[in-house]
Amino acid sequence: MTKKKFTSSYVGFIDLKYKPNLRKEFIVTYRVQPAKSEKFTTVAQAIAGESSIGTWTHLETLSPAVKNKLQPHIFKVDQKRKFIKIAYPLALAELGNLPQLLSFLGGNIFSMKIVDKLRLEDIEFPKKYIDSFPGPHHGIKGIRKILKVKQRALVGSIIKPKVGLSPSQTARVAYDTWRGGVDIIKDDENLTSMSFNNFKKRVKIILKTKGKVEKETGEKKVFVFNITGPADLAFERAKYVKKQGGKVIMVDIVAMGFSAVQFIRKQNLGLIMHGHRAGHSMFTKLTDQGMSMLVLAKLSRLAGIDQLHTGTVVGKMEGTAHEVDTINDFLKEDAGEIDYLKSDWSNIKPTMPIASGGLHPYLAESLIKILGTDLIINFGGGIHGHPDGSYAGAVAARNAVEGASIGAPLKKYARNRPELKKAIEYWQDVKN
Secondary structure, rough: OOOOOOOOOOOOEEEOOOOOOOOEEEEEEEEEEOOOOHHHHHHHHHHHHHHHOOOOOOOOOHHHHHHHHHOOEEEEEOOOEEEEEEEEEEHHHHOOOHHHHHHHHHOHHOOOOOEEEEEEEEEOOHHHHHHOOOOOOHHHHHHHHHHHOOOOOEEEEEEEOOOOOOOOHHHHHHHHHHOOOOOOOEEEOOOOOOOOHHHHHHHHHHHHHHHHHHHHHHOOOOOEEOOOOOHHHHHHHHHHHHHHHOEEEEHHHHHHHHHHHHHHOOOOOEEEEEEOOOOOOOOOOOOOOOOOHHHHHHHHHHOOOOHHHHHOOOOOOOOOHHHHHHHOOEOOOOOEEEOOOOOEEEEEEOOEEEEEOOOOOOHHHHHHHHHHOOEEEOOHHHHOOOOOHHHHHHHHHHHHHHHHHHHOOOHHOOOOOOHHHHHHHHOOOOOO
């Protein structure tokens, strides 16, 4: 009896003449750093095989029919830039299931010894897969309709300090902030229901305060309540917000996971879903390892997030102008315009980007020049740290955003606006 020679099934995946079909395939881009002494092409094929039909050894159980149907194709190999592009058949994914997609495209391949570093850079989706998700309930137009703000950037604020205030103290700060001209106020990412600030008590008093401010100002206002928690608890909180007359809920998408986010969205509560990305840098910050913020943004839109933190460029958080602008405007250098947060993406509504983190009124002008006005600009310390308090800080922020939205030079616009003028003088040297 002749002994068979050992062979791996991590072979046969490279086909540089292959033409991918986005109607039937995912197009996935990875950045690859092979382990020492491993060939780039060997590692590339292992990634394609391990994420689909292959394993470390030849398989007697893999029929030619299954192989032909489910085999991925590596159609681009760029060893200099350390990129590969793989076309995966749609049949490898379960429709409407983001956890399965992440297990498929971001699973065991990251643990293989022959891979030193690996980053999931981008995913382009077949229309059939996109259409298996409800996407945002409201989208940009819906958010603007609720707030009755047609064109300018929306002015947001985070209550500061982020933790420590009681519900009544939170409401007093919210009152001053809304009265000063802010459209949207939100809980911070780590405030849910605490011993010093009970969730239900906060919801009740905040919404009562909101009604009072709306009558006084004639403007629509919203508060973003953080419902983050296990899916059942988050759902109960979301229902409570709706019952009390609230319109916006926040989910920490990384901490909760897409399973919980999808579950909340599928309840069709009609609420705006505000997505906070706290924790994303655990896997997005390194340029050669993990997953890009672009991928997280795409998955968030599929899951149903109406408004998403994407980066500030000019604030304290990570994110270059090119990266944030790419996410927000969905332009891809090698393929022209494709589908991202604000673009037409089959039947999925667009998601409104949020700039948040280290922002103050003096930065509004440069921020809007870079990112445009289809944007929520969140000021935390940049409102509540104003020398004259939260009300003056809110007035300054609203003035700055209104001026920048119409292209007015900020310092000139501030001449007859004392709150804005003082904010500029106070923060103009703070670039974070």
